[in-house]
Every structure is written in C-alpha cells, then in structure tokens.
C-alpha cells in the first residue's frame with residue numbers, strides 16, 4: 001500500500017485542555033464493539049466506573065454495527081460528560097489513550113482509500129490546531145507519498161472520512177491526473193485566489209463532463225494544457241469573472257448564510273447555534289415573514305462590507321493561508337462522489353469564509369485567533385453534514401448549480 005499525505009500532518013499534536021474549541025462536544029462519539037468491551041473490562045476507580053456507566057448508551061437496531069456499538073450520551077450543553085473540570089478526558093487520564101474510542105483517538109485525522117493500493121490522509125480543519133498548522137505553512141502544502149507498512153494504529157482504526165474510491169468508478173484511471181491538477185491550480189501563486197477558484201471551477205466542470213460522456217481520455221491533455229500554458233489561466237479566469245457590485249455580492253452571500261442559520265435554529269445543537277448567532281449578530285441579520293409566507297432576510301450591509309474588507313485584507317496580504325485552507329479542503333474529497341459537486345461545496349465554503357471568519361476575530365487579532373475563526377467556520381459549514389447537503393439542495397432546486405453562478409459566489 002501507498003500513503004499520501006501533506007507533510008504538515010506530521011506536526012500535529014492535540015492541544016488537549018489548552019484547546020480553545022474542544023472537539024469533545026456536539027457530535028456523536030461512537031465506540032466500536034472492541035473499544036467498548038475493552039473499556040468495560042478495564043480496572044479503574046469507582047468514580048470513573050460510575051461516570052462510564054452513566055455516559056454510555058448501547059446502539060440498537062441496524063446501526064449497531066462493529067464500529068458504532070455504543071455512543072456517549074452528551075450533557076445538556078452537548079459536551080462529553082467524561083471530561084474532568086479541567087477539560088481533560090477522564091478515560092485517557094486514568095487508563096491511557098488505548099481506552100478511548102476510535103473517534104477520539106483518530107480525530108482530526110481524515111482518511112480514505114483510493115483504489116486498491118493507496119490511502120490518503122489529511123487533517124480536519126474544524127480542529128483549531130489543524131488551522132494553526134495551515135497558517136504556518138507559508139510555502140504551501142507539500143504532498144508526500146511513501147510505502148505504508150500497515151502499522152499505523154491511528155490510520156487503521158475508525159472509518160473512512162470520505163467514501164473509498166473504487167477502481168470500478170469510470171473516472172478512476174484519471175483520479176490522480178484530476179486531483180494533482182486541482183491542487184496545482186490552487187497553488188498557482190501567479191493568480192489571485194479568486195482567479196484560481198474560477199480556473200478550478202472550469203477544470204472541475206470539464207472533467208466532470210468528460211467522465212459523464214465517457215471521454216475521460218481527454219483529461220490528461222486538458223491537465224497538461226493548463227500546466228504548460230500560463231496564458232490559458234488568465235483567459236479562463238477573465239472569461240468567468242462576473243460583473244457584480246460588492247453590495248450584490250453581499251446580498252448573495254448573506255442569503256446563503258441566512259438559509260443555513262434558519263436550519264440551525266430549527267435543528268442544530270447548542271454550540272452550533274451559538275456560532276451561527278455570533279455571525280448573524282455581527283451583520284445584524286433579521287428575518288420577517290412576508291405576506292406570501294416566504295421569509296425575508298435583512299442585514300446591515302455596511303457591517304457586511306466592513307467584515308468583507310477584513311477578510312480581503314487577510315487574503316491580499318497572506319493569500320497562502322486561504323490557499324492552504326482550500327487545498328486541505330479539496331484533497332480528501334472523493335472525486336467519485338461528483339467532481340462538480342465537490343467543487344461546488346468548495347465554492348460555497350470559500351464564500352462562507354468571507355462571511356464568517358471576520359465575525360470571530362477581535363480587532364487586533366493574532367494567528368491563534370485567525371486559526372480559531374477558520375476552524376469555527378469549517379465546523380459550521382463543511383463539517384456539518386446537514387448544512388452541507390441542504391445548501392447544495394438549495395442550488396439544485398433553484399437551478400443555480402452552474403459555473404457562472406459559482407463565479408458569483410467567488411468574486
């Protein structure tokens with residue numbers, strides 16, 4: 001087997017009780033049958049035994065598979081009850097890392113399998129430490145490949161973060177030609193980040209079409225043309241740049257965010273609601289029911305434009321940060337799920353970065369503040385399955401699932 005990952009992944013070390021946004025909250029913390037029985041049979045203090053008895057629920061029915069055998073019952077704030085008063089995991093503290101569940105041991109590592117011989121691994125950006133590492137890679141993310149000896153405990157445990165890509169997928173022979181070119185496009189520093197996103201949209205749409213029309217053989221030539229001919233890039237980006245004012249960009253961006261906000265208010269968990277609330281308040285978003293029963297959104301456009309200016313300054317002065325964030329996002333996406341769909345998710349995320357990141361930044365922010373803002377935005381958007389699917393459905397429903405519309409989300 002081969003293992004592909006970015007070099008920065010080797011620098012990861014969990015911040016534990018120093019983490020400003022612990023991951024021990026708001027998600028389903030599953031234990032496999034093996035991990036659960038291991039824990040139940042462990043010799044531990046009476047206090048911990050009682051906490052374990054109270055914390056776990058056995059999964060019933062069809063979901064009770066090997067990996068989803070038991071789940072931690074979160075407290076009323078959605079936080080893991082197995083944290084002590086300093087925010088440390090009681091299982092790890094008393095028994096050691098081997099006694100926590102696979103989800104706790106592996107997060108924020110993402111992995112998937114490409115064909116029969118390659119694993120890919122990256123880190124989830126909803127972890128602030130991941131975002132800190134992305135901010136620290138000035139020269140860009142570097143992908144490495146090595147032989148995998150099968151001995152990495154973390155890589156072996158848990159489930160795939162994206163669906164495995166089967167060799168029977170019609171696009172499989174071109175998988176790495178597509179993925180490498182996508183990364184190459186996003187790392188081309190001769191263009192602005194929005195221009196790179198536009199070229200990425202063009203390439204992703206073309207490759208998607210080629211595969212759907214059984215013309216995958218054209219993909220290597222397209223990739224080569226893009227790599228060899230720099231003039232093509234500028235022409236593609238120029239032809240896609242939309243003619244829109246900053247105000248109308250704001251209306252679209254806030255519209256996307258507001259739809260998500262409404263969903264979170266109805267279905268979301270506490271902490272997510274809190275995060276959405278901070279962004280909504282920063283732009284003074286309000287809703288009212290119109291006569292036709294639609295919900296009308298209003299917001300303070302001056303505040304939006306101020307926030308946009310903060311984001312644009314970051315992108316202008318340190319574009320490598322946004323580049324790294326986007327490269328980290330697209331690398332683990334399984335192309336077999338839909339190249340265009342993956343791109344569209346990236347375009348929505350890019351748009352939401354501009355809306356959400358400034359809301360979490362103090363006036364005089366440092367890199368740790370910025371990392372926290374990026375990780376919170378990832379948690380609210382691309383790491384929130386419900387939101388991600390619903391946001392895509394909005395576009396499918398209103399026929400905006402097109403490259404020209406994606407361009408409106410970008411600049």
Ligand code: SF4
Nearest residue numbers: 014015019023127129
């Ligand atoms: S979010 Fe990241 S740094 Fe924070 S506790 Fe979880 S793994 Fe550690």
